[in-house]
Amino acid sequence: MTGLRRVLRRYVDTHSEFAALQVVARGLFLLVVLVIVLLFVLTFVTDLISGQNEIVIPINGVDSTVDLGQIISSFYSRASASVVTITGALTFLISAFLTTKALRDGSRRALLGADAPKSRWRDPWTFPIALGLSCFVLFTWLIALATAIRRSAWSALLGTDLSEAIVNVCKFGVILVAVAAIVFAGALVHRNVQGYWPNRRSLLILLLAAGIIMGANFFLLYTYIGALVNPAISAGIVLVFTIMLWINIVARVYLGALCWIATLARRV
Secondary structure, eight states: OOHHHHHHHHHHHTTHHHHHHHHHHHHHHHHHHHHHHHHHHHHHHTTSSTTSOOBOOTTTTOOTTSOHHHHHHHHHHHHHHHHSSHHHHHHHHHHHHHHHHHHHHHHHHHHHOTTOOOOOTTOTTHHHHHHHHHHHHHHHHHHHHHHHBOHHHHHHHHTSOOOHHHHHHHHHHHHHHHHHHHHHHHHHHHHHHHSSOOOHHHHHHHHHHHHHHHHHHHHHHHHHHHHHTOTTSOHHHHHHHHHHHHHHHHHHHHHHHHHHHHHHHHHO
């Protein structure tokens, strides 16, 4: 049996696909709220230079003279009005709690097997982890956004004329920081479930998964902003479909990486 078949068999036997579907179903509204927060940051970034596009969107070819500030501010006002309410806040908290529980249960099954005990509903750690998970996802999105900001916008924000080389080196550096943070988060999950830190081969698997997740972050950011500036496309519909695709990719990559790590541990 090849390594890939072992991983796929582990994925099926531990019902990781069902866990991924649970994460997708429970995390949709959570991610919508986080996108609203991302839009709030975008309204600030795109207001740095009047009459210009401060964001680089390579896959859409948006001209630098396009003023994203007015477009994003208008959409943010409409979107936040329907989400930032008492009902929206309660739904966000419930969604974060349920998503975290699904991730914790899926992680335990992927690493320990289908008979792994589920996390308790009254576990006092679930809610803090839920808030931490939300902040962590937003952090990785903001890293992707930081690398998409033009040099002129960074110069205006920091109040000094930055060279292209310095900006590019810093962008590459923050991407490495985000990838390292994702690897550490995966290693921390392994430590909490298995009781020991992952070995070098397991860290390489987490590194591969982190690279794919960051790629999905860039896809989410560029696709969504591209939809905002295209009047022929409904940004709201694109938002839902893009988030659905993002969370499907991330959930399966994450649980698949844990299943891969578990197969290595069984062979030792």
